[in-house]
Amino acid sequence: MFHYDNGLVLTRGRLAVDFRRRQPCGFVSHAHADHMARHELALATPATARLYRHRLGDRLRVLEMPYRAPLEFGGLRLTAYPAGHCLGSAMLLADDGDTRLLYTGDFKLAASLTAEPAELPHADILVMESTFGLPRYRLPRRDSVIEQLLAEVRTALASAQTPVIHAYALGKAQEVTKILTTAGISVQQHPVTYAVSRVYAACGMDLGSDTATVGEYTDRPLAGHAVVTLPRGMKNHRLPGLGATRSIAVTGWANDSGARYRLGVDVALPLSDHADFDDLCAAVAQVNPRQVFCTHGPREFVDHLRSAGFDAQPLSPDRQRQLF
Numbered sequence: 001m002f003h004y005d006n007g008l009v010l011t012r013g014r015l016a017v018d019f020r021r022r023q024p025c026g027f028v029s030h031a032h033a034d035h036m037a038r039h040e041l042a043l044a045t046p047a048t049a050r051l052y053r054h055r056l057g058d059r060l061r062v063l064e065m066p067y068r069a070p071l072e073f074g075g076l077r078l079t080a081y082p083a084g085h086c087l088g089s090a091m092l093l094a095d096d097g098d099t100r101l102l103y104t105g106d107f108k109l110a111a112s113l114t115a116e117p118a119e120l121p122h123a124d125i126l127v128m129e130s131t132f133g134l135p136r137y138r139l140p141r142r143d144s145v146i147e148q149l150l151a152e153v154r155t156a157l158a159s160a161q162t163p164v165i166h167a168y169a170l171g172k173a174q175e176v177t178k179i180l181t182t183a184g185i186s187v188q189q190h191p192v193t194y195a196v197s198r199v200y201a202a203c204g205m206d207l208g209s210d211t212a213t214v215g216e217y218t219d220r221p222l223a224g225h226a227v228v229t230l231p232r233g234m235k236n237h238r239l240p241g242l243g244a245t246r247s248i249a250v251t252g253w254a255n256d257s258g259a260r261y262r263l264g265v266d267v268a269l270p271l272s273d274h275a276d277f278d279d280l281c282a283a284v285a286q287v288n289p290r291q292v293f294c295t296h297g298p299r300e301f302v303d304h305l306r307s308a309g310f311d312a313q314p315l316s317p318d319r320q321r322q323l324f
Contacts, residue, residue: 008103008127008315010094014074015043017092017103027078028052029105030089031170043071045080047088047203051170054199065090067116083107084118085273086171087205093121101125102287108272109279110142113178114171114205126289127315131274133294133301137255139276145269149176149250150183152267153226156246157185162221164245166231166265169193171273173228174200174207176250180226181212188217190229190239232264252276277301284310 008017016023018035026039031051036042042062044052049062065071065080067090072078076094083089085106092103102123109118132139139145149165156163167173173193180187187207189197194216197207207214220241221227230237231249247265252272254260260268275283284292284305293315294302305312 010076010101015076015078015094018105027092027103029083029092029103030086031055032086032106032168035105043073043078045088045090047205048090049088050199050203051088051196054196055170068119079121081119081121082116084109084112084115087115087174087200087203089115089171091118091120093123099124101127102289104128104283106131106274107283108275109282110272110275112175112273113182114174114200114207120283120286123287123289125291125293126284126287127293127295128280128283129274130280130294130297130301132252132272132276133280133297133304135277137252137277139252139255139270139272142271145271146179148269149179149248149271150185152246152248152269153180153185157224157226159246161244161246162242163226163248164239164242165226165228165248165250166237166263167193167228167250169230170196172250172271173197174205175273176271177207177214177228180228181207181209181214184209184211186212186222186225187214188222188225188227189214190227190237191216192230192236193228281305281308284308 016026018029019026020037022037023039025041028036028042028044031048038056043065044062046064049064053060067080067082070077070079076096079093080090083091083105085108094101100123106129107118153163165176167176169192177187217239249263249265249268250271252270254268254270292310292312295315302312302314
């Protein structure tokens with residue numbers, strides 16, 4: 001049995017999944033604030049464990065779950081699979097011997113320079129994140145968006161402007177940084193972002209390249225460097241001494257018309273760490289479940305899956321249903 005209350009509970013194993021409130025035992029799919037809490041015991045991949053402790057405290061108890069290594073827990077066999085969302089992000093497969101349930105957490109099927117490619121095992125029941133579950137969120141090809149990003153950064157540098165990229169401190173910022181350094185552009189990061197990047201490095205994910213470096217922003221921009229800072233809506237995103245800038249937001253929501261005005265930037269580019277509409281549909285087809293429960297997305301996606309022949313339902317806070 002499960003119930004949903006800002007997270008999923010596998011009752012047979014008494015395992016809370018991605019709860020934002022402290023639980024006796026919780027699976028943390030990745031280390032974003034909306035998917036974790038200071039649980040008495042957390043289950044997470046090794047990279048997520050490091051990032052989780054970095055963000056919430058060194059003394060937290062974590063049982064590490066390497067990818068594809070089954071763990072027996074409360075009558076269930078639990079296996080973590082890469083989710084492609086950010087470093088350490090994982091899907092959770094729970095198997096009681098009769099029924100297999102796959103919880104995706106946030107995931108992305110497109111390639112990433114800083115996360116293992118997503119893997120989608122077959123499951124009888126799929127509980128999936130569906131953020132971009134509307135057809136208008138068919139995002140452009142990743143390589144074309146990267147070309148746009150690099151062109152904007154190079155144009156700014158050639159115009160004696162500092163390119164300032166606004167991105168979440170964990171995940172998107174490291175992905176953007178690696179894209180830039182791979183293209184030979186050195187990066188200065190907001191101190192909060194740089195601290196996360198040091199954890200990435202400790203996990204073996206070096207964000208620099210042979211021709212470009214990554215450093216912490218202090219009091220001024222360095223010539224020829226791009227600056228990666230926090231999203232404009234977040235506290236302390238401003239950095240001192242930037243001077244003339246060209247601001248760039250990188251988010252799937254940039255697919256909306258007028259996004260740059262809403263985000264308060266010069267340019268908004270649809271570079272996402274979530275599956276877009278077509279990849280959400282592809283994920284369901286690949287898992288081929290008999291039931292689908294959708295979270296964190298529009299009801300219209302449930303309707304789309306039903307029209308495609310799937311037994312799909314929204315997973316809402318007041319819903320309780322027997323799974324195992």
